[in-house]
Amino acid sequence: MSARNERDVIQEPGQAAVMVERVTEFLGPDLHDLCDAAEAAISDGGGFGWLKPPPRHVMETYWKGVLLVPERDLFVARLERTVAGSAQLVRPPRYNEAQATVGHLTTSFIAPWARGHGLARMVVQEVEDAARAAGLRILNLDVRETQEAAIKLYETMGYRRWGTHPHYALIEGRWHAGHYFCKDLNGENPVPA
Numbered sequence: 210m211s212a213r214n215e216r217d218v219i220q221e222p223g224q225a226a227v228m229v230e231r232v233t234e235f236l237g238p239d240l241h242d243l244c245d246a247a248e249a250a251i252s253d254g255g256g257f258g259w260l261k262p263p264p265r266h267v268m269e270t271y272w273k274g275v276l277l278v279p280e281r282d283l284f285v286a287r288l289e290r291t292v293a294g295s296a297q298l299v300r301p302p303r304y305n306e307a308q309a310t311v312g313h314l315t316t317s318f319i320a321p322w323a324r325g326h327g328l329a330r331m332v333v334q335e336v337e338d339a340a341r342a343a344g345l346r347i348l349n350l351d352v353r354e355t356q357e358a359a360i361k362l363y364e365t366m367g368y369r370r371w372g373t374h375p376h377y378a379l380i381e382g383r384w385h386a387g388h389y390f391c392k393d394l395n396g397e398n399p400v401p402a
């Protein structure tokens with residue numbers, strides 16, 4: 210089932226049509242377009258872990274695998290109906306009663322050609338709405354220090370930085386720091402200022 214809802218397409222006069230939806234299967238060109246978008250983001254330096262694009266069959270297997278993981282919800286962003294980015298909500302496994310209301314926002318990216326249309330903000334909003342609907346209270350995320358646009362986005366959406374790991378990512382022999390953020394979806398302050 211695809212959760213696409215045509216009412217969610219946002220198009221102001223003279224602007225590109227943007228929408229975000231949760232997908233539970235890949236229809237038509239969506240898997241191909243998602244791979245294209247991910248490859249473009251990876252080549253641009255923001256590839257949620259990948260440093261260079263993997264072979265296409267590996268990328269396709271990855272996305273198909275995401276849909277099979279019970280705790281993962283995949284959201285895609287569309288620009289003019291073409292998949293241009295995505296993010297995932299990772300809910301806690303059922304055995305983790307102590308963290309039953311804690312989730313992760315991960316693997317968020319928008320292809321370079323689709324940036325600046327508000328899609329990333331829409332994706333995060335959609336993930337937060339889904340998290341609330343799933344009974345989650347806290348969302349965690351982490352981001353490499355070099356991802357300035359993403360850091361700005363999360364800060365403006367109420368995410369609080371609570372820590373920095375100096376050995377977050379090893380890239381071409383050099384360690385990069387990464388920042389850890391969290392947000393209380395009830396609007397309360399999850400960490401001291």
Ligand SMILES: CC(C)(COP(=O)(O)OP(=O)(O)OC[C@H]1O[C@@H](n2cnc3c(N)ncnc32)[C@H](O)[C@@H]1OP(=O)(O)O)[C@@H](O)C(=O)NCCC(=O)NCCS
Nearest residue numbers: 255317318319324325326327328329330356358359361362
């Ligand atoms: C971060 C990213 C997802 C933003 O995508 P986008 O669709 O262009 O973002 P939006 O148009 O929704 O912009 C939302 C906010 O992000 C911030 N932002 C976006 N681009 C920015 C830039 N170049 N510089 C600074 N802030 C920026 C702004 O706060 C912006 O809000 P504003 O338009 O009100 O100023 C995209 O640049 C990206 O994929 N980067 C590489 C991957 C990555 O860093 N992923 C996050 C890993 S956790």
